[in-house]
Every structure is written in structure tokens, then in C-alpha cells.
Amino acid sequence: MKDVGSCNFPQQDSACPLGYKQTEVGVIPEEWVDTLLGTLFSFKNGLNKSKKYFGYGTPIVNYMDVYKHPGLLASDLHGLVDVSRQELDAFGVRRGDVFFTRTSETVEEVGISSVLLDDSPDTVFSGFVLRARPKNDALSDRLKKYCFSSRMVRHQIVSKSTYTTRALTNGRMLSAVVMPIPPTKAEQEAIAEALSDADALIESLEQLLAKKRYLKQGVMQQLLTDKMRLPGFSGEWGVKRIAEIGLPSSEKNNSAEQLPVLTCSKHLGFIDSLSYFKNQVFSRDTSGYKMIRRGQIGYPSNHIEEGSIGLQDLYDVALVSPIYVVFSVTDQVNSYFLYRLLKLDSYRQQFESATTASVDRRGSLRWPAFSQINVILPGIKEQTAIANTLSDMDAEITVLTTKLAKARLLKAGMMQELLTGRIRLK
Helix, strand or coil, X not given: CCCCCCCCCXXXXXXXXXXXXXXXXXXXXXXXXXXXHHHHEEEEECECCCHHHEEEEEEEECHHHHHHCCEECHHHCCCEECCCHHHHHHCECCCCCEEEECEECCHHHCCCEEEECCCCCCCEEECCEEEEEECCCCCCHHHHHHHCCCHHHHHHHHHHCEECCXXXXXXXXXXXXXXXXXXXXXXXXXXXXXXXXXXXXXXXXHHHHHHHHHHHHHHHHHHCXXXXXXXXXXXXXXXXXXXXXXXXXXXXXXXXXXXXXXXEECCCEEEEHHHHHCCCXXXXXXXXXXXXXXXXXXXXXXXXXXXXXXXXXXXXXXXXCCCEEEEEECCCCCHHHHHHHHCCHHHHHHHHHHHHHCCCCCCCCCHHHHCCCEEEECCXXXXXXXXXXXXXXXXXXXXXXXXXXXXXXXXXXXXXHHCCCCCCCC
16 A cells, blocks of 8 residues: 555545545545455456357356446346356356456446356356456455446556557456455445445336336327327318428528537437537538527438437527528427427338439438428317427426436445445445
């Protein structure tokens, strides 16, 4: 253990708060131990076999098993491989083993860990995975699910990895990672229990959100295709060409106003380009960009067959690339209703067919061809009622999505505080 100077906690009478000490990995409680992973585990590379051996035989812990499951159960393993008795003995797994992803396309995804939480007899592990077998019982199995994902440990794993065409780690690199450990199993279990409760909250929100999205998808499919009617509405729906209900817009940003630039995703609709791509992919000179006002519908003409069409409801006015088609609707059409209607898979298939049939050699679907597509519409009152129903469901999903994001942030904060001893549990 080496001294690296004063700690980051608020100053008290000494360099560190009472009950804490400075270590190689920062300030930790006095009774905690900063330990090399190499003193806790022995590392081994996994089994390499050619493709003809896979698909039958013995269960195998694969790369994606580790990537998807911080706590791995035998029931999570679906891969099979034909192995000899000698290979089974050499590459077998047991409860409490920790597995690390050995290689990845990015350094951020290398060294992701998972712990085997139950018995999985006659099981081996893949060559894309490193097995860390405990040398002692210093760590509880439940804590192993979380402790290798803390910010300080992940930083060390990433910084010690190598990168040529792919990121790579190995047993030697992982052995040099230092991790602070609570000395008693009681404290380890308390930390694991608190983080497990956070996981349970996240999982319940994920399940509820998936249920709400599935319900919305079914309701949307029924209401937008006349298979289910809202109370108080009856009568036949009419057929209209988009040209009869839509008005194309070519309004340009001629004065080069500094307006937000949007992009359209097939899943998210319109979203800020800077937020979506994390950096600026649009031109610095936006004077040739199209304006899209609140309530207008737009789509990138070269990606419409993927279902990339959106309703601009983020800003009073924003910009899109010149490749976009932008249009408004008449007062006999609810723009949200039409937007949701055009997001149905049946219309995406029509967009794809129209793009294929288009004379545009660049594979684009521009207004002249797009506007000839037929849509089936009820009266404006029923359109509005359906739009309000779907909008209410959207709002409920947005609330749940926000709660889920907060729960994930809460867990991340808990991990940072609990796994460094900044917050102690009784």
C-alpha cells in the first residue's frame, strides 16, 4: 500500500476524515483493505473450439452471457459445445467463479464481469472469456456481482487494457487491478443487499415499461386501422391521397438563424442532432437547411423506407437537412394522428415499395411520389380522440422512462458511494 497524498474528502483535523485512510485507490475506511485482484483470483483463458463442435453437448459460458448477466445462473446458459473429459476438467466452472470479457471492439466494453451464482455442473467457458477463480473466500459471491463494475475498478481495467484492432485484457493485466474490500462478510452482504434492492426497482420499472409499450403498440394498431372504435364513434372511414391532406413546405433558413438542428430516428422520431450523434455531423453553414415548424411532419427522403418519419413537437421552429421532405396538414387532419398512422408497419412497406418504384436514382422518396400514397382516415373528431388516447399513453410511458433513468442514476451513485466506503451501512 502506498501513500499518494492528501485525500479528496473535506479537510478535518488531519489529511483524511476520522476513520478513513489514503490508499493507492483513494480514500477508504481504515478497516477496509486495498487488494490486488491477483491475490484474490487465479486467471485462466477459456476454451477455443472450431464451429463444428458447437450446438450440442456441454453448456458453455459465452461472451454474451457475461455481457448480459452481472449475476449468472445456470438457466442463463443456452450455448452448447462438444468437449472431451480432459477439456471439461481443464475448463470447468463452479459457483463463485468470476468471468471477464477478454476482448471487445471498444475499450469501454472490455473486462465486463459476471459471477456464477449457482452450481452449473459439467459446464465450460469460452475462449473469449477469462475465468477468475477465487483463491480464498475474501469476497462474498453477491458482492462479486457489483464490485468489479465500480468506477474506480472499471477505470483501472480500461486503462490497463491494450488496443490494436480490438481491445484486449488478460490475466496479468487484471491481476494488477487494485480494489478496496470491506473486511467482514456482514458489510459485504449489506452492500450487496442495498444494490440488489436497487436492481429490483430497476427491473420492476423495466418490466412495467415493456408492458406499457406492448399495450400501446396493440391499442395503436387497433385504433389506427379501424379494428377498434372509441365510444361514440361509428361510420365508414374515408380514403385520401396524402396530396389531398398535406401541404409541402420548402421554407429555407435564408437568414442563417442559429436554430436547433434535428435528425429523425425510426424509433424516437425527431431528436436534437447534437444529442443523438454526440457531436456535430451537420454543416456549419445552415443557410440552406429547411425550416420545420411545430406540428409539421418530416422525413429524410433517403431513409423513409426504414420508417424514419417524425412529428416536430420539440421547438416552435427548428432546422433539418435539405434532404428532408417537410409538410403540414389541412385543418381536417390531426397531425399527431397522421404521424402515428404513417408509423405503422403497413405504411413503412408502402414507403419501401414507392422508393423502389421511384425514378430517383439515389433511392429517395420525394414529395411527388410520397404524396400519391393513400391513407384511410376517420373524421377529424375521431382522429383527435384517437390522438389524445395515444398521447396519454405516450405521456405515461415518458413518466416511466424518466423514473427508470433516475433509478439507474441512483444505483450508479450508490455503487460509487458504497463500494468505496464513503457511505457505510450499519
